[in-house]
């Protein structure tokens with residue numbers, strides 16, 4: 465059974481809509497188990513137990529949210545050398561950009577040595593049905609890849 469951890473922060477609900485769609489997509493894969501956690505509630509043990517990780521954040525001031533950064537800060541020491549090439553994907557809700565948050569997460573992922581396994585989903589403005597479809601696909605892709613062990 466592939467365990468997919470989804471860690472996200474959302475202040476006004478947009479990233480949360482995306483997170484729920486990622487979760488739906490992952491759950492559509494037979495045998496996948498989804499653990500959906502707000503960034504402030506996710507802990508090191510969640511990360512270590514996961515076969516795959518999806519992280520979501522709004523873009524705030526050209527960066528990821530403070531809460532997602534806090535999750536990375538809190539877990540880095542304990543996760544170091546234990547999450548080598550753990551598959552991960554990213555989803556971002558931005559007003560009109562998203563590239564600053566993406567770059568920051570990619571950089572942190574290099575430190576953890578996560579392996580990005582699918583194109584990030586970046587929503588600019590309202591969360592449309594098309595974005596939600598992309599999020600479902602994101603979730604289904606990481607879950608199916610982990611389930612069949614291709615990463």
Ligand SMILES: Cc1cc2nc3c(=O)[nH]c(=O)nc-3n(C[C@H](O)[C@H](O)[C@H](O)COP(=O)(O)O)c2cc1C
Nearest residue numbers: 474475476477478479522523525526558559560561
């Ligand atoms: C404090 C703050 C800073 C923001 N900075 C950016 C930014 O740098 N670039 C951007 O495209 N949108 C920015 N936004 C817009 C949010 O990324 C956008 O509204 C997003 O959909 C919020 O997601 P949420 O509903 O999950 O909180 C900012 C919003 C806030 C509240």
